[in-house]
Amino acid sequence: MLKQERHDLIMRQINLHNRVLSSDLVQLINVSEDTIRRDLQEMSDASLLFKVHGGALSKSYHSIFDDSDVYAKEDKIVIAKKAAKLVKDGMVVLTGGGTTILELAKQLPENINATFFTISPLVALELAKYPNIEVILIGGLFSKNSQITYGGHVISQLYEINVDLCLLGTSAIDPKNGLTDTDWEINQLKKAMLNCAKKVAVLCISEKLNTSLRLKLTSLENINYLITELDVNDEKLIDYQAKELKII
């Protein structure tokens, strides 16, 4: 293999995963560690990537969206990792938007084999980095605020699909009122999403527990998993026991 080809391959890996391990490259390309190290050194000199101990990082990792100021990022990563375990090989999954879901899209296992429908372009871009995920972006009007597609066109497309699992962020959750929201359009959309999924998982930072908003989306009985950053036995979650609801 020519050096340039190696470099291209490495760039592809980096564009795909935002990072590479030297050891993985050694296996993948089947050359010595030294060669990989020198490759990374050269590419780093040409500022094509950031070289770090053990591998390299994408330079453009700081994507379009500066996610450094994402609120409660650490908590969201914990939630995302838990949620990632729900996604099994062969599944068809539907996701909403939001920073928690976006984090989930980054935390999936490298080689997972699945089909993802999503209404969030950002999530689509993130999912596209996995070699074995098929991504279908549901199109329609694009909301400047929530950065998702919405409107009648989206909803009518949702009626045509049928998924194993729907992963949803939430604005507010409460034992009595269930999931609630403020925006009527988005609420309609989420109802349609729930409607086409066999199972529903709600990702929610503990801060949003015991809050309610004006519009009711659905009650707790209709969701199957509630995922927070808290320990499963945390007392804050006691009130959320429900027949079909598994707390993770």
Next chain:
Amino acid sequence: MLKQERHDLIMRQINLHNRVLSSDLVQLINVSEDTIRRDLQEMSDASLLFKVHGGALSKSYHSIFDDSDVYAKEDKIVIAKKAAKLVKDGMVVLTGGGTTILELAKQLPENINATFFTISPLVALELAKYPNIEVILIGGLFSKNSQITYGGHVISQLYEINVDLCLLGTSAIDPKNGLTDTDWEINQLKKAMLNCAKKVAVLCISEKLNTSLRLKLTSLENINYLITELDVNDEKLIDYQAKELKII
């Protein structure tokens, strides 16, 4: 074997495999290493290929990766600014993907009032920053390589819309062959895009002038604007005069 025959053979190898090793060519053509080296040197000078230690790589293969880290950014900004002037208040516009189009999305006038259909999530995110642009993201399968939606679902949605202007990047353009491409799916998609637009503008860095690929998209007569970073009177553009085509 004549020199030109050797060159043709080398080009065929490169088009076929995207790469070629000097040592293979020596065996294949049965000439000395020096001859091969000199051949590759000449072809590299004529920028028909990329010469690297040990062989040569296809130029197009290489530029795929260059595009990802915004190759020729300055030129693309010039093109984008010219193209931005085509978009008037009240228009309904359809755009493709690619770095040039993305740059265009950044160069529009602040308060422009328009409706944009797009197959590129990245472009959608960029357009969403304008307060008075309505963005409609056309959904479907998401292509990991070109970062756009594609496939039958996208095409059938394109049949249902009708736009004033279609803004398209291009892989290759040539006076005789018109616009050409390598990917059949993407080509079908672009045909559908042309089909639903009253006017078509092609954005193209001069480097891609006089290049052809395997699949024909359309001939020059069917496009209305050709936008490059060159001066309108540049001699490289002389061959592109066509009845309906305005060079910008």
Next chain:
DNA sequence: CATTTTTTTGCGGTTTCTTGCAGTTTTAAT
């Protein structure tokens, strides 16, 4: 047709590039 001119090609010698190895130092995590 003969001869001159130009181009092309292969060869020998030299230089540069690439890669893996061995030994040492640095890093990061416990």
Next chain:
DNA sequence: ATTAAAACTGCAAGAAACCGCAAAAAAATG
């Protein structure tokens, strides 16, 4: 502090590139 993994350093062998030259081939010329 200990320890294992990774990074660095220098080196050497093999491969490829380069340079100048001269033979061979092709083209041009009178």
